[in-house]
Amino acid sequence: MFKSAPSREHDAEARRERLLKAAAAVFAKDGFEKASLRAICLKAKANVAAVKYYFGSKDGLYREVFLSICQESMKEDAPVTLAEGGSPEETLRRWIHYLLDHALLKRTKNPVMSQIMAHEMREPTPCLNEFIKLIFRPFHQELERIIAAVMGRRAVDEDCVLYCHHIIGLCLHYDHCRVFVDRLGPPVPKTETEVLRLADNIADFVLGALVSRRATKSKPASRSKKKP
Amino acid sequence: MFKSAPSREHDAEARRERLLKAAAAVFAKDGFEKASLRAICLKAKANVAAVKYYFGSKDGLYREVFLSICQESMKEDAPVTLAEGGSPEETLRRWIHYLLDHALLKRTKNPVMSQIMAHEMREPTPCLNEFIKLIFRPFHQELERIIAAVMGRRAVDEDCVLYCHHIIGLCLHYDHCRVFVDRLGPPVPKTETEVLRLADNIADFVLGALVSRRATKSKPASRSKKKP
DNA sequence: CCTGTTTATAAACGCATGTTTAAATCTGCT
DNA sequence: AGCAGATTTAAACATGCGTTTATAAACAGG
Known part of the structure; x- marks a missing residue:
């Protein structure tokens, strides 16, 4: 019983990925404090509320970014x-x-x-x-x-x-x-x-x-x- | 023709000094960005508008603090x-x-x-x-x-x-x-x-x-x- | 005593932030 | 078709910031 159909799943995953990528770039440039969710969402073409929906909060988003770049860094x-x-x-x-x-x-x-x-x-x-x-x-x-x-x-x-x-x-x-x-x-x-x-x-x-x-x-x- | 009577002059100077001292402490603790005028004025028991009156702006206040600790540091x-x-x-x-x-x-x-x-x-x-x-x-x-x-x-x-x-x-x-x-x-x-x-x-x-x-x-x- | 200037204060302004709400939209299943 | 749930969105909320304004108080000189 998987949550939803592939097409939608793909879109959601893509958006999540876009957010993650944009967040990584902005966090890298400005650091956690100075980076603003609005700047991130503008770059990711997403709504600010999407952050809460997918990651819970700014902290959650940062943590996800951190984890993703960690495992990316491992294999590099x-x-x-x-x-x-x-x-x-x-x-x-x-x-x-x-x-x-x-x-x-x-x-x-x-x-x-x-x-x-x-x-x-x-x-x-x-x-x-x-x-x-x-x-x-x-x-x-x-x-x-x-x-x-x-x-x-x-x-x-x-x-x-x-x-x-x-x-x-x-x-x-x-x-x-x-x-x-x-x-x-x-x-x-x-x-x-x-x-x-x-x-x-x-x-x-x-x-x-x-x-x-x-x-x-x-x-x-x-x-x-x-x-x- | 000096500007004002000694008593007032003294109070004003004292207030300025209090502000400067409080600002130095808060700037030292939090840095320029994170330090807030409200925190400084609370500590100095002064109104926030006093900062504009005496120093023009937050930047001006910081600059004064900087100058004062500089010349203090010189003679130390x-x-x-x-x-x-x-x-x-x-x-x-x-x-x-x-x-x-x-x-x-x-x-x-x-x-x-x-x-x-x-x-x-x-x-x-x-x-x-x-x-x-x-x-x-x-x-x-x-x-x-x-x-x-x-x-x-x-x-x-x-x-x-x-x-x-x-x-x-x-x-x-x-x-x-x-x-x-x-x-x-x-x-x-x-x-x-x-x-x-x-x-x-x-x-x-x-x-x-x-x-x-x-x-x-x-x-x-x-x-x-x-x-x- | 009145007057004008300097000083002090409270309140509001304008902006930016992270977060939340509530309504709208889309999707898949029956 | 229609409903239930997932997703999206715009808007509002609450907070904090530096700054500004308008008013009140204190003072000086005529």
Whole structure:
């Protein structure tokens, strides 16, 4: 006893899909708060009440968008991993390039995902927890393993996790504070080759840091360099 | 022929001051967009129309708040500089600690300034340019000089500026993406000693990186490590 | 004391938001 | 054909915002 005939079902599905697609675009551009249902429905050629009908509320719509782009993102490009072969150093370099590519050149691969993630980091929504669990944590953990490998440690320890934050923050800064960076130094990369250059600069910087910290273990008690 | 009698003058000034103070607090908490005039006036025990009367508009009020906290911030704690003595490395360590202190422990020193700056970086307002010119650029340039000193260079070059961005991004990440860091690793420091620990970790990391890059000049052409 | 200017306040304006209602339309089944 | 249920739509609702207006109060000078 299926709900309705195929023809209508098709129309409904098409409308739902249109709404979802329009919503994804607008949410990506403006973020959850600033995106308006009217703008979305205008783009989808649908009535505002359709949102309530199909998704219950603005929150529901956003959640659906989130889920759809999640599973779309899953099957797309796998993030950089150690398993692909190559030295840990080269893997880290590729990882940094990958992150920077997504953060700065959002047009590549899955632009909607990149933009929505950026918004989610600026002002978290109720989807934050799922976002972290499904998308961010696996990504983060792979970097932790890469760092542990670069540092020659058998397992991921607290230092690796911290360095992981350092690196991600360093990269995302060029996106989050784009307007500041642009005004205070060489402009933020806008082409693939420029991004590659920056990625290499960052990779050199980070590898230098990690290698220099390779020897130290757990508690280096650093603060005591006051003229020995 | 001064405009009015002292008693009235005093009241008016007091009201203006109350508004300014309340506005600073609310802007600091919510940022420019989300802060509402009604909330500000409620806190200042003033009428909403008073904002138009004294400051012309919400923008005008924000601009006044910005100017007032600027000159307040000028005379307060001078940022860390090379001139204070000590090795460049130690100066850099202190600089990082100083930034982290302001970013994470906003209650210290000038909380309003720190918070408003954080908001300004997230979503810039029309005051952005003045903000950069008056506050951010001098701060940034001092870091550039420190880095140049650490790297033993005679003048600030493009690499120094980039490293500067790296370091600032690395530090601010713990504030901007606090909620992410909290969920993915050791929680973001909340006490002075914790902040000091993190600052030392970051300083060690950064110094390692800078020292390792000390030898290289201008164009290291890094990308060519593909199995020699 | 009256008068005109400055200051203060309450109320309304115009707009935009997410949500909801209630009526209209369409569809499939009997 | 006709009915019942699903879908669509336009309109209204409730709320919040920054801004504006019109009126009342406080004050200064003639």
